Amino acid sequence: EADKVPERILFYQSSMLNLRTKRVELENDLYKALENDELFLQYQPQLDLQTGEIKSMEALVRWNHPTKGWISPMDFIPIAEESGLIIPFGRWVLETACRQTMELQKVLNKPFKVSVNLSVGQLFQDNFVDIIKEVIKDTNISPQSLELEITESMTMNTNYITPILKDLKEIGLTIAIDDFGTGYSSLSYLKDLPIDCLKIDRSFVQKVTNIEDREPLVDMIISMAQHLKLSVVAEGIETIEQLQYLQRKNCDFIQGYLISKPINYEELVEKYEEIQQE
Numbered sequence: 579e580a581d582k583v584p585e586r587i588l589f590y591q592s593s594m595l596n597l598r599t600k601r602v603e604l605e606n607d608l609y610k611a612l613e614n615d616e617l618f619l620q621y622q623p624q625l626d627l628q629t630g631e632i633k634s635m636e637a638l639v640r641w642n643h644p645t646k647g648w649i650s651p652m653d654f655i656p657i658a659e660e661s662g663l664i665i666p667f668g669r670w671v672l673e674t675a676c677r678q679t680m681e682l683q684k685v686l687n688k689p690f691k692v693s694v695n696l697s698v699g700q701l702f703q704d705n706f707v708d709i710i711k712e713v714i715k716d717t718n719i720s721p722q723s724l725e726l727e728i729t730e731s732m733t734m735n736t737n738y739i740t741p742i743l744k745d746l747k748e749i750g751l752t753i754a755i756d757d758f759g760t761g762y763s764s765l766s767y768l769k770d771l772p773i774d775c776l777k778i779d780r781s782f783v784q785k786v787t788n789i790e791d792r793e794p795l796v797d798m799i800i801s802m803a804q805h806l807k808l809s810v811v812a813e814g815i816e817t818i819e820q821l822q823y824l825q826r827k828n829c830d831f832i833q834g835y836l837i838s839k840p841i842n843y844e845e846l847v848e849k850y851e852e853i854q855q856e
């Protein structure tokens with residue numbers, strides 16, 4: 579029978595198999611990456627539009643694979659999620675971000691805040707609140723210096739998520755909703771969620787080409803944040819026009835290549851004064 583299968587389908591099957599093998603391979607490699615110090619963090623500064631100061635930054639994970647080179651977090655985070663590796667991996671990210679932020683605070687003598695991205699599997703593990711408490715205790719970071727970024731989709735089941743977020747906020751840290759505007763949040767439930775910050779997704783910001791533009795979605799998110807007394811960060815700012823537009827709209831913070839690309843901890847220490855003055 580097999581020789582009656584059209585070639586096209588056979589090809590399809592073999593390329594699917596290929597994809598699976600690659601995935602398993604990457605999963606094994608990711609497992610080793612944790613032990614072999616192939617992972618590290620970069621930080622992207624956030625500019626306070628009111629004061630022109632850098633007071634916070636987002637931690638972004640990087641993987642330098644021994645043979646494949648750089649692999650994007652967009653490609654390996656889903657694998658970490660599916661394999662369960664996200665638990666040790668997520669903890670490593672949290673610990674490293676808190677430890678390096680503490681160092682940065684010492685070296686630059688400023689109370690920096692760090693934002694850490696969370697994955698679904700990480701946030702929804704049974705003892706996540708305890709893990710956060712442990713990380714804070716082990717690294718000695720002040721809880722006020724830590725922000726956790728979750729996505730809109732993680733907040734969909736409000737009855738389940740609300741108590742978790744409340745427990746986290748009780749520790750003293752803050753919660754941001756990442757990529758805001760790309761999901762389906764409705765204003766009515768957003769107002770009851772214990773959160774502190776909205777991050778406007780890059781895709782909305784990138785439509786702004788001059789200071790006089792009208793970008794209703796950006797405007798709406800900012801005024802929504804203001805009504806709910808949340809702070810608002812605009813992501814993916816690449817041009818001075820975008821900066822000016824957001825300044826005009828009283829956005830609190832901006833983040834993007836215009837200010838700085840994500841950079842290593844050492845680079846941030848070096849370039850800090852320069853970034854801030856721009």
Ligand code: C2E
Nearest residue numbers: 638639651652655671695696697814815816833834835840
């Ligand atoms: P994200 O949380 O939305 O992070 C912002 C992404 O936009 C980063 O990509 C950053 O490098 C990029 N970016 C920043 N400014 C600009 C800009 O001006 N223009 C453009 N075109 N891009 C800009 P990156 O580092 O590749 O991360 C991609 C995604 O991977 C992140 O999106 C986040 O969802 C996820 N991710 C990264 N690190 C972690 C982590 O430690 N844990 C988890 N769970 N997810 C992570």
Ligand code: CA
Nearest residue numbers: 636695727756
């Ligand atoms: Ca983020």
Ligand code: CA
Nearest residue numbers: 756757777813
């Ligand atoms: Ca984002």
Ligand code: CA
Nearest residue numbers: 836837838856
């Ligand atoms: Ca710059």
